[in-house]
């Protein structure tokens with residue numbers, strides 16, 4: 001029979017009682033949750049991120065304070081400071097100006113009355129750059145001594161290591177006053193070569209495609225060798241007398257251009273030059289040929305290495321794909337499968353620029369791998385519902401064990417009824433949970449950042465709880481992270497709290513999504529097999545608990561009023 005209608009004596013009191021009952025019920029649920037997972041409703045105490053961040057900020061502040069030089073203010077970290085690298089490019093420009101023009105002006109007749117003021121202005125500009133570098137930049141550079149970053153004793157370091165630097169800015173130019181305007185007095189400017197190499201190293205380390213710079217630099221070396229040879233040839237011609245013999249520079253046209261042309265033909269062993277006749281000419285020419293053979297062969301070899309290293313990854317990809325295709329052809333694999341394998345290779349290469357990321361990361365120390373993994377994926381992981389309430393460090397441990405894998409459109413990632421040995425996190429693309437005849441019904445489409453395959457993974461193998469509960473198919477190209485069950489359970493051993501959280505969530509998921517298995521789960525819970533005994537309901541809550549809690553209160557209230 002239908003329950004009797006409620007007797008309402010006082011509407012206000014009834015309303016109050018209802019609201020008390022509602023609040024009590026909410027509290028009851030809260031306690032229930034807390035008994036199983038202490039972080040369930042207090043997210044503010046679960047992730048220790050805030051404490052970590054605070055610590056980090058303090059450390060950074062401290063570091064900044066210690067990096068102050070008492071004399072010069074902020075010191076420079078030469079490895080990471082981009083402004084310093086930008087400045088080095090200017091110093092490199094000044095160094096190149098000196099290197100190319102001091103030698104050219106030394107050999108060619110470039111110091112005519114009209115041009116001297118221009119040279120003077122350019123020289124002064126270059127010297128200003130050198131001076132600024134020595135005083136403001138090199139002096140403030142941190143350096144490493146026995147593994148320590150030294151920032152306090154910069155003065156001492158400057159005295160010992162800055163000798164070349166100081167020599168390079170010595171104003172020997174003052175000798176102009178005595179001996180006239182000659183670029184030889186500026187030859188000490190070439191001692192700044194260290195800065196050029198430093199710039200080169202730093203640039204390489206920050207460039208995404210460092211080989212571009214390496215190729216440019218090697219070409220620069222080649223051109224400079226030719227430049228030097230052009231200078232020597234002009235000096236040799238001058239020594240013999242310009243235009244005196246057929247071999248020497250004739251004195252016609254642009255001296256530099258003609259001498260450079262000679263250097264190219266002679267040093268690269270192209271030949272086709274006028275025959276040398278005097279002993280001096282023959283010796284010069286022979287020396288040129290020999291130097292050319294050694295210097296140019298090594299420089300050209302260097303160029304080949306640079307380009308080879310730049311395309312090494314591509315070559316590795318090609319050779320592994322070719323090897324696989326050969327294997328498939330030899331074993332008469334159906335062309336449909338062959339095409340899918342080819343597509344997988346091409347897509348994986350296009351998407352990640354490598355076939356196996358873990359190969360690259362394996363060589364790094366753990367702390368670096370962690371930094372990269374945390375940077376790339378931790379935020380995605382923190383958003384995943386399944387892992388909410390889990391220990392942060394456990395998430396980091398998990399990140400380190402993930403493997404990236406690509407599925408082609410239509411590929412089955414998991415099949416219903418299979419044993420679940422891994423779970424997946426979608427990195428990019430989408431997957432569909434499908435079922436029904438011909439798998440034509442799409443239950444849900446999961447996108448980047450979603451997890452699947454976790455239901456069977458979190459269940460025990462007893463009663464077949466570890467079987468996949470649905471089919472999951474890749475929709476388009478799906479780039480997934482795989483986490484193996486073995487890895488997950490290896491990690492969970494160290495995080496019992498997180499294990500409880502996941503176990504609870506696993507049970508919830510099973511109840512919600514796998515009805516048949518959920519039945520078995522209820523049976524199991526009765527026997528308290530899987531996750532230990534259910535915690536008893538607190539006494540106070542028990543007193544209020546129960547299905548007909550409201551009815552009970554009403555009866556008491558009714559009797560009381562009566």
Ligand SMILES: Nc1nc2c(ncn2[C@@H]2O[C@@H]3COP(=O)(O)O[C@H]3[C@H]2O)c(=O)[nH]1
Nearest residue numbers: 420433452453454455456468469470513
């Ligand atoms: N059974 C079921 N699985 C789903 C659903 N939505 C997503 N999935 C995922 O599909 C996966 C199939 O394999 P698992 O049973 O291991 O884990 C399952 C879930 O992660 C759903 O509504 N029902």
